[in-house]
Amino acid sequence: MAAMTPAERSAQARSLRARHAHSTGTVVSLILRYGFLIILAIIFLFPFYLIVRNGLSTDADITSPHWTFFPKTLHFENIQALFSDPDVPFLDGLINSTLVAILQTVGQIMISALAGYGLARIPYRWSNHVFFAILLTLMIPSAVIYVPTYVIVSDLGWVSTLQGLVVPGMFAGFTTFLFRQFFLSFPSELEEAGRIDGLGYIGSFWRIVVPNSYGIIAALSVITFITSWNAFLWPLVVGQDQSAWTIQVVLSNFLNAQVLNLHELFIGAMIAIIPLIVIFLVLQRYIVQGYKQSGLKG
Amino acid sequence: MQYPGSSTPAPTQKKVSLEPAQQTVKPTVSRNRLRTTLAFWGFVGPLLLGLLFFFFIPILWSVVLSFSNARSTLTPQSFAGLSNYQHMLSDPDFLHALGTFIIFAIFIVPLTFICSLGLALLVNSIRVGQGFFRLVFFLPTACSYVLASVIWKVSIFNGTFYGLANQVLAIFHIAPVQWIFTSNPPWYWLVLVTVRLWLQLGLYMIIFIAGLQDISRELYEAAAVDGTRGGWKTFRYITFPLLRNTSISILLLNVIAAFQAFDEFINIMSNGNSILARPPLVYLYQIALTDGNFGYGSAGALILTLIIVCFTLLQGRFLGFGRAD
Numbered sequence A: 001m002a003a004m005t006p007a008e009r010s011a012q013a014r015s016l017r018a019r020h021a022h023s024t025g026t027v028v029s030l031i032l033r034y035g036f037l038i039i040l041a042i043i044f045l046f047p048f049y050l051i052v053r054n055g056l057s058t059d060a061d062i063t064s065p066h067w068t069f070f071p072k073t074l075h076f077e078n079i080q081a082l083f084s085d086p087d088v089p090f091l092d093g094l095i096n097s098t099l100v101a102i103l104q105t106v107g108q109i110m111i112s113a114l115a116g117y118g119l120a121r122i123p124y125r126w127s128n129h130v131f132f133a134i135l136l137t138l139m140i141p142s143a144v145i146y147v148p149t150y151v152i153v154s155d156l157g158w159v160s161t162l163q164g165l166v167v168p169g170m171f172a173g174f175t176t177f178l179f180r181q182f183f184l185s186f187p188s189e190l191e192e193a194g195r196i197d198g199l200g201y202i203g204s205f206w207r208i209v210v211p212n213s214y215g216i217i218a219a220l221s222v223i224t225f226i227t228s229w230n231a232f233l234w235p236l237v238v239g240q241d242q243s244a245w246t247i248q249v250v251l252s253n254f255l256n257a258q259v260l261n262l263h264e265l266f267i268g269a270m271i272a273i274i275p276l277i278v279i280f281l282v283l284q285r286y287i288v289q290g291y292k293q294s295g296l297k298g
Numbered sequence B: 001m002q003y004p005g006s007s008t009p010a011p012t013q014k015k016v017s018l019e020p021a022q023q024t025v026k027p028t029v030s031r032n033r034l035r036t037t038l039a040f041w042g043f044v045g046p047l048l049l050g051l052l053f054f055f056f057i058p059i060l061w062s063v064v065l066s067f068s069n070a071r072s073t074l075t076p077q078s079f080a081g082l083s084n085y086q087h088m089l090s091d092p093d094f095l096h097a098l099g100t101f102i103i104f105a106i107f108i109v110p111l112t113f114i115c116s117l118g119l120a121l122l123v124n125s126i127r128v129g130q131g132f133f134r135l136v137f138f139l140p141t142a143c144s145y146v147l148a149s150v151i152w153k154v155s156i157f158n159g160t161f162y163g164l165a166n167q168v169l170a171i172f173h174i175a176p177v178q179w180i181f182t183s184n185p186p187w188y189w190l191v192l193v194t195v196r197l198w199l200q201l202g203l204y205m206i207i208f209i210a211g212l213q214d215i216s217r218e219l220y221e222a223a224a225v226d227g228t229r230g231g232w233k234t235f236r237y238i239t240f241p242l243l244r245n246t247s248i249s250i251l252l253l254n255v256i257a258a259f260q261a262f263d264e265f266i267n268i269m270s271n272g273n274s275i276l277a278r279p280p281l282v283y284l285y286q287i288a289l290t291d292g293n294f295g296y297g298s299a300g301a302l303i304l305t306l307i308i309v310c311f312t313l314l315q316g317r318f319l320g321f322g323r324a325d
Helices: A006-010 A012-020 A024-055 A077-083 A090-121 A127-138 A146-155 A162-170 A173-184 A188-196 A201-212 A214-230 A233-238 A247-255 A262-293 B013-023 B027-066 B083-090 B092-124 B130-142 B145-156 B164-171 B188-214 B217-225 B231-242 B244-259 B263-268 B280-290 B294-319
Strands: none
Touching: A024 A262, A024 B092, A024 B130, A024 B145, A024 B188, A077 A090, A077 A262, A090 A127, A090 A162, A090 A173, A090 A201, A090 A214, A090 A247, A090 A262, A090 B027, A127 A173, A127 B027, A146 A162, A146 A233, A146 B027, A146 B280, A146 B294, A162 A233, A162 B027, A173 A214, A188 A201, A201 A214, A201 B027, A214 A262, A214 B145, A233 A247, A233 B280, A247 A262, A247 B145, A247 B263, A262 B130, A262 B145, A262 B188, B027 B294, B083 B092, B083 B294, B092 B130, B092 B188, B092 B244, B092 B280, B130 B188, B145 B164, B145 B188, B145 B263, B188 B231, B188 B244, B188 B263, B217 B231, B231 B244, B244 B294, B263 B280, B280 B294
């Protein structure tokens, strides 16, 4: 190593990385790292490729003993075959899933944001007790008590109905908890200014707090939507009639049918994932932010 | 034993704050208080009403049902005492289901931890293309368990010659393997573990990367001046200790998630071989939804609830979660 002037030595720490990058050891390590990452990326993307490959093939292509990476002709007519197959309520499933995911997201976000604001800002005597009751619900994941919830929903006569699919999922202690934490850190000067202008709680929530909270609302909304679209356990339990199947239940029934219709199964899977891939690519920033915040979620 | 209620004030304290205030109440003050009360319930009421109907009442009703005989009905038929609980705790299928969870957790928890930490370190160590790789590994989070089960069961681990895994084996002249429909050897665990790894690694990687980026760069620079740079030593003495909280929360989250395993098991282990690997929630589905035995099913649900509460309290203890106020 060449001798260094004192000035160089003082900057040693910062320049270490840059100087190091020239040594052959680092170049090799960099190539190895990128090589490994590229291999892993191919493995992670492979299942997506399999959906597209199988979805656009004929059954004969899929079951052929000679692996082909892509069918010679792309069978887009599989889409039409799927939607016109009387044995598979695919279109109904898509409609149900869209309705359930949108209604559940809007409902859950509105209810949780309101409650989170109330808990954070309204100086009510029993506020802490109420908050403690909400924290209690965080200890038990809703999946573990699906039998008890089913019993109540069934007593209400909500089996195989849209409200049975949507309503029980609208009350989320954890989303409320996240909103409360966010509103606690919200600068209260803004709201006080609004109060001087004569705004009540509703006014300052709606006119001041909500317009300044679009980031967290977007992040939690998109995660709620994804969770709702991909949910399986509850829709399976409550959606007993075929008319109430969501897309996940349709696919599951399709997967375990007596006779497997491979190309329709995979083109169905492809259609079910496309909306979410689009959401992921467009809203990636919010999704990552939301998962970081709610990473503690069970 | 950790008791979550210990942090809230005892009920007697509320009187102290009430009485002196009422001596000097003016009409405007009490009107303000009424307005506060109304506003609070207006904001928090919808959530509480929902939690009452879809959380607290179901659990209480389950307690009633679990002490009753209730077959093919949702109302108690006759008092059963503790018999549902006694049967459940000595039911070999239920114990087997708990055993299945333990085996699954032994595989999935350490694997998820090591692989997601490894991915995070790898992705975090590069500069060019970091966003791309992060997106690629995160993308499976968009998939549902049902969808992944379709790919894994039909396309990758299909027992016939055209399944991808068997196609790869064929290159090495190895005969096709029945991945799912055989218990000897239990290859189905490979299917069940890899499908969950693919689905959840990216998410935990993101959480680890967030933890890594919280570590001050100055620490690494100081260590570099001291002669420690790169490699195992930095990881062992700086990175890993500072990731302690992230690590513990990811481990416990994974155990809790494994306890709730349902989707991939019911979709992959169906068609008559479900008995091989049937985790608790799948067994409950069998009892309550298939056989219609709601008294027995409720007892099972409550036993599982107690188990999961212990896990969450453990998690809260490590993360200080229950002490949020």
